[in-house]
Amino acid sequence: MRAEVAVRAEARLGEGPTWDAAAGRLIWVDILSSRVHTYDPAGGRRTVLATGQHVGAAAPRAGGGLVVNLRDGIGLYGPDGTTFSWLVHDPVPGRRGNDAAVAPDGSLWAGSMRDDETAGGGALIRVAPDGAVTEALTVAVGNGTGWSPDGRTMYYIDSPTRRIDRFRADGERLADRSTLATVERGAGYPDGLTVDADGCVWVALWDGGQIRRYTPRGELDRTVVLPVRRPTSCAFGGPGLRDLYITSARTGIERPHPLSGSLLVLPDAGQGLPGTPFAG
Template identity: 75%
Template sequence: MTRVEVAVREYAELGEGPTWDPAARRLIWVDILGCRVHTYDPVSGRRTVTATEQHVGAAKPRAGGGLVANLRDGVGLYDEGGAAFRWLVHDPAPGRRGNDAAVAPDGALWAGTMRYDEAAGGGTLTRIAPDGTATTVFPGVAVSNGTGWSPDGTLMYYIDSPTRRVDVCRVSDGGGHLTDRRPLVTIEPGAGFPDGLTVDADGCVWVVLWDGAAIRRYTPGGTLDMVVELPVRRPTACAFGGPGLRDLYLTTARTGLARPHPLSGSLLVLPDAGQGIAGIPFGG
């Protein structure tokens, strides 16, 4: 059985969005409600924490250095070291914020939004090209969450958490067009809600269960083939990282819990859990 270890002891309100940065050999993750971007080098143990001026749903590496961030009022670009910032897409809306995001194999950012009250239809999933062109692909979602691609890039997986589904779509037109959206997996009542996901080198989909204290792995055909129970009630997202992309990192949350587990808000890791896929930096 895969064991759970603590990578970084932290007290994040809403830890989210772990992403391996291959150029810097570090993991990037955020505390959405704490307005913080964290980095962690698993070899040296070095950590950094950078404040943002708004709630930050996700932060991903850029091809030219720095970060792209999915913020409350849109998507912005930080230069290396966070010294300079500019908006790439500025689209503020009352009661709404950016949530999870992912970079596609073509270097585009797929950024989700949600309302703070999680109202149905209040969020979107938008594709943002490296030049800043924004195209809303899925309007009218509730809580836009996990997004990932098959190893060959022909399929995209997507979670709108309240639906309890992991959907799969076919990708065409160089990565910018989706067809044939259908449910791959439906999480049964009482098991929690699907939140973040990642896809491994075998094409299996790892799904974190908010309020389910677990992470599951499904085959490309949607068959459940592994469950790892976690000590925290609210894990949020997952990503492979570390040397060889063999370790699976998991972010966690404390928000909304009257008596959170001592590790709630920490960055956890499942050592040697599988084989990840090398990520692509945002092309902008």
Template identity: 75%
Template sequence: MSTAHLDVAVPERAELGEGPTWDPATGRVVWVDIVAARVHTYDPATGRRTVMATEQHVGAAKPRAGGGLVVNLRDGIGLYDPDGAFRWLVHDPVPGRRGNDAAVAPDGSLWAGTMRYDGAEGGGGLARVAADGAVTPVPTPVSCGNGVGWSPDGRLMYFVDTPTRRIDVFDLDGGHTVNRRPFATIEEGAGFPDGLTVDAEGAVWVALWDGA
């Protein structure tokens, strides 16, 4: 089997680096250092980097259509405007729980995962957050809500709950998830599924923590 060649995009140290996202509007890569409470950006055209401190531990940062960022924080979903001003969209603190990975759906909603700091089974969740702050929890057991992605036709949603070692798939019915089932299982010793994205041809790419 051939081995892909990997290049280091940004030689940046992090305590818990996660969630690289390309922002086509600004031509930058955005990613987070969760426990350091930092959002990083990198512009490959100019080499410019920025680092922004967040209010709390930050599980994900995604570009907003009007500029700025939406962030999945310890106590809920926050919004940063282009000028850096912060406000809460959803403030829902739960002791011992924090926001984890998140992704923006084709309809512009944010799907945000949570997990407990102690990793307790069933202590996490997954929810759809609309632009007006309305939250629709996904009624399914979750321990560590992680990578989320959608098929190109918008009919399927892929989801990682890391401790299960699976990538699961839901059918989407009017924006609601139904029929959760295994899509792929990561064999023991190969790592744990973490971040996820779906390419234009519908192939699912998964980053394996402690793997490849």
């Protein structure tokens, strides 16, 4: 497999690719530039939404519009793309929202982190469609979140641990934590993830310049070397959910590769799972 350029960009911290099936477009964010981007691979159309504060992730809503994981909480954009309201407003100095994903039941699981990445300074929360919040974990850097094809297992990454963990998912509760795989030192840090139709977990390695695919048994069965040092996350999209889109960052790199910060794609990489829009 060889990565191609979907959108050439210089995102400071590209993150959170999510396929919007209803609109036929990919949603992704530039956290540090406070922007939500969309890309239509069929027509090439792109849009940019300025959020006014750091945005860790964005996902489609069932009724149209977006749910966004912002610095100060969880926000909602209406179908017009401009109307905004807070669903959860919980500003904490020095903390911001990071990665987030919508569960099969339509709830949002949103991670946060402190700017200094202090252990225990962030959290993983479940946000119900009505805005009710349940805190599931305390973390350092809340990152990749995804579910097995049957929805019974949730995978999760707290990047400094170097682990990809799994839980038995039961509504708002998580149980039976175990480790699917650990990324060895020198290979980078696990960041964002997605799960394919075979139940395998694809993980972007920050500072590792790779995408890895792990089987449900934790075996590493595929590694794709990328031209960028800091890939951040990945998601299947495009016709039939066959193409793997990869976000990347250029922040903190003295001499970044010319493609750092771009949206990359691995054509026909596998078979993705249909996503669920946020029910709120």
